Amino acid sequence: MKRTPFTFFASLFAALLLPALFLISGCEAEQPRTDAEMIDGDGIHIEGTWARPASEGRMSAAYFLITNFEEEPDTLLSVESDVARLVEIHESFEREEGMMGMREIPQLQIPAQSTVRLEQGGLHIMLIQVTRTLADGDTFELTLNFAGHGEKTIEIPVRL
Numbered sequence: 001m002k003r004t005p006f007t008f009f010a011s012l013f014a015a016l017l018l019p020a021l022f023l024i025s026g027c028e029a030e031q032p033r034t035d036a037e038m039i040d041g042d043g044i045h046i047e048g049t050w051a052r053p054a055s056e057g058r059m060s061a062a063y064f065l066i067t068n069f070e071e072e073p074d075t076l077l078s079v080e081s082d083v084a085r086l087v088e089i090h091e092s093f094e095r096e097e098g099m100m101g102m103r104e105i106p107q108l109q110i111p112a113q114s115t116v117r118l119e120q121g122g123l124h125i126m127l128i129q130v131t132r133t134l135a136d137g138d139t140f141e142l143t144l145n146f147a148g149h150g151e152k153t154i155e156i157p158v159r160l
């Protein structure tokens with residue numbers, strides 16, 4: 001059978017245009033996936049978690065980095081754990097005598113597309129009256145309650 005111009009263009013279409021169409025639709029398919037991740041709350045990332053060791057009944061502090069990849073700010077409203085009687089968000093400040101003090105803050109703003117550091121001498125999660133001894137190498141869970149992203153439970157390793 002002799003090739004007509006029609007079959008030539010039809011095979012050209014199949015060879016070039018169809019893969020191109022798949023490529024285009026493939027790119028489009030990735031866009032909603034990114035949006036879905038943000039709706040699911042993956043726009044907030046926690047890393048670098050650790051907490052100081054403490055004997056039962058004493059205080060410990062937990063530290064980590066919170067990164068908000070979203071275009072909207074979020075707020076850490078509260079933190080819960082069954083490893084302490086009371087869990088508070090604290091900030092450190094310099095007293096008049098040059099000594100460092102710390103105090104509770106009601107909530108913690110996480111600005112859009114930025115990282116907030118909880119670290120020694122700065123912001124931290126205060127664990128008051130730990131219900132069991134937290135030794136180097138132990139782990140426990142903290143549940144962070146965000147205004148926008150809801151609850152996030154993270155694992156905290158205890159280390160010196």
Ligand SMILES: [Cu+2]
Nearest residue numbers: 090102124126
């Ligand atoms: Cu504190």
